[in-house]
Amino acid sequence: MEIKKVVVVGGGTMGAGIAQLFAQKGFAVTICDISQELADASRARIEKGLARRVQKGKMTVEEQDTILNRVAAAGNLESAAQADFVVESVVENLEIKQQVFRELDRLTRPEVLLVTNTTSLSISEIAGATKRPEKICQMHFFNPPVIMKLVEIMPGQKTAPETLRAVADLAHHLGKDPVVCKQEAPAGIVSRTLGQLLNEATWLVEAGVAEPADIDKAMKLGANHPMGPLELIDLIGLDVHRAKMQTLRRVLDDPRYQHPPIVDRMIDEGRLGKKSGRGFYEYGK
Ligand SMILES: NC(=O)c1ccc[n+]([C@@H]2O[C@H](COP(=O)([O-])OP(=O)(O)OC[C@H]3O[C@@H](n4cnc5c(N)ncnc54)[C@H](O)[C@@H]3O)[C@@H](O)[C@H]2O)c1
Secondary structure (H helix, E strand, C coil): CCCCEEEEECCCHHHHHHHHHHHHCCCEEEEECCCHHHHHHHHHHHHHHHHHHHHCCCCCHHHHHHHHHCEEEECCCHHHHHCCEEEECCCCCHHHHHHHHHHHHHHCCCCCEEEECCCCCCHHHHHCCCCCHHHEEEEEECCCCCCCCEEEEEECCCCCHHHHHHHHHHHHHCCCEEEECCCCCCCCCHHHHHHHHHHHHHHHHHCCCCCHHHHHHHHHHHHCCCCCHHHHHHHHCHHHHHHHHHHHHHHHCCHHHCCCHHHHHHHHCCCCEHHHCECCCECCC
16 A cells, blocks of 8 residues: 555544644645635644644754645545545544545545544444445544644454554554554543543542542552542533443443533533643633
């Protein structure tokens, strides 16, 4: 599989970082979003990120220009026709992802592999929107994609073993250390395990066992975690965390993944975490 041109669909938090990573490794990347403005804004975020690396002395201005010149931005999916590889990283919504994959299946050459960065949606259901489910798998990056070493790779029911091998090779080529799951399971390894831990911390708050700051302090000092579980939920967003727990609860039909009422109350009050200025903690404007 010779890959030169990569299309990243969805230029949000993750898409911009994934596009930057591919560009840093020498690939020509096009970020496709729902409007030219959003795609341009994504490219502008990459420019800012690269400028920070220059400031820190991790990159020269010439390198910054070379990398940025590899990144194009488009307000539609048409450039997928030239793609050798496609990473989908649009919002975590099955209907929207299926719509994107239907379009990608129509636009891209039949041999092109299409991967999804979904956190917890079904790979088989996403791939089911196409005529090439054997060429589709999850390629799950971690935030921020340029820095984090891990890429989780997961098959759908019809993914071909060659697809998994090719995506794992590509992950190595990107400087990552991938883990390949043997079968499809909601939320893979890290998000599922971590989700359960974060959920347990919210149950401690619900039960009034300790203050949020003390729960976080305990996990940092006692388990050597770099960040407390409630701080992490504030960073992820309570709504995003709850959506993942709801998927796990439903798909695995397991009450261990039930979130406590306090999470619903906080979301109803608009306490979504850092992004809304309030979550388990208060944040300045
Ligand atoms: N945020 C994280 O830490 C994280 C980590 C790993 C995986 N993920 C997964 O990555 C994906 C993206 O998450 P995010 O945090 O970057 O979301 P985000 O909301 O920051 O970005 C989503 C982007 O997709 C665009 N988009 C929506 N519909 C589109 C369409 N039809 N065509 C093209 N673009 C479209 C939006 O305009 C937006 O720019 C999700 O599946 C999420 O579960 C997120």
